């Protein structure tokens with residue numbers, strides 16, 4: 001049920017409710033009509049018996065029944081019984097079985113041979129202590145049949161009525177939800193393209209949806225402003241940092257060329273050089289990120305020998321990872337295609353960087369490049385801990401770090417690597433697949449359609 005839309009759920013609920021209400025109404029109408037009809041039948045038979053009672057007299061030591069006494073009338077029958085229960089006048093219809101003891105004014109209904117009939121007794125006291133019993137009988141005048149027929153016809157039209165109510169209701173709810181649908185579409189568009197300049201179209205009115213849309217637009221506006229400030233800040237800081245870090249790096253290179261350095265001094269300069277290099281990478285990452293987000297980074301694709309590019313990036317990474325996991329080139333095919341060299345280098349570098357950071361100590365990192373079913377597949381596999389199931393969706397988000405490594409210092413990263421990988425793949429019209437097994441490692445594959 002939860003998988004259904006609100007529209008469908010509301011329609012189902014109110015149709016069910018309508019069904020239950022209709023059943024209750026039909027049932028109560030049936031009960032009341034039966035009670036009313038029954039009341040009328042009792043009134044008729046009581047009146048008939050009372051009238052006949054006036055026609056029974058005691059005359060000269062005998063019971064005398066006047067001519068006005070009516071044994072049958074309008075489907076009613078009146079019988080006269082003596083004190084001992086012997087029938088004095090009238091004839092019991094063959095389909096009636098009445099062996100009830102007499103009781104003054106008793107009203108009983110009898111189901112007999114598929115039909116119901118009602119009974120009314122009255123004791124008529126005559127002179128000299130004599131008395132007779134009058135018993136009135138009346139058939140139920142087709143009450144059940146009429147009621148059943150009406151219920152049947154109600155049940156025939158009920159499905160049509162319910163279908164009309166369900167369709168009508170669904171249509172009304174759909175109309176009512178239209179502004180919400182529009183909101184969802186806009187939010188989805190914002191989400192898909194990360195375009196915070198979009199707004200939910202707001203039409204007049206002061207209803208709840210209007211207020212929600214206004215507040216939502218306000219919220220997006222604030223987010224947009226804050227993101228702009230943050231982007232501008234990142235961009236400025238990165239630009240400002242680039243020059244001093246480059247100077248540090250250059251000075252380190254120069255210092256390391258000095259052959260008179262002691263072992264300790266050389267080690268210290270090596271450390272500075274490595275970290276300055278990492279900072280350069282981070283700054284480059286930040287700058288590319290701001291360019292990507294500002295939409296400045298136009299995809300300028302050029303014909304590229306992918307094998308050569310991958311080998312270059314791997315060699316550079318291997319040079320930086322002195323003594324760390326060894327890069328293994330598993331399968332390399334000669335592939336030429338159109339890509340943005342700088343971006344794809346960044347993508348691969350980030351994947352290799354993660355494989356080295358989160359791979360097994362002393363373990364290896366496997367890189368493969370192949371073409372399969374019209375798709376170029378560039379994979380980086382490590383032998384690390386793997387990525388927990390619950391983190392696999394989130395690792396692609398900006399600044400998300402599933403496993404923070406405070407010990408790693410700058411090498412620990414800032415949670416931007418995979419976000420950029422995903423963005424670069426998206427801008428190339430490709431995707432990144434992840435396979436990960438706990439304790440065995442992870443494989444990230446950049447898949448790109450052959451151009």
Ligand code: ADP
Nearest residue numbers: 354355358395401402403413414415416417418
């Ligand atoms: P960073 O490496 O700077 O933390 P990333 O965006 O590159 O940020 O990665 C996000 C998170 O994904 C990392 O913090 C890490 O926990 C996890 N991750 C990425 N690559 C791997 C990998 N190869 N093996 C295990 N975990 C990984």
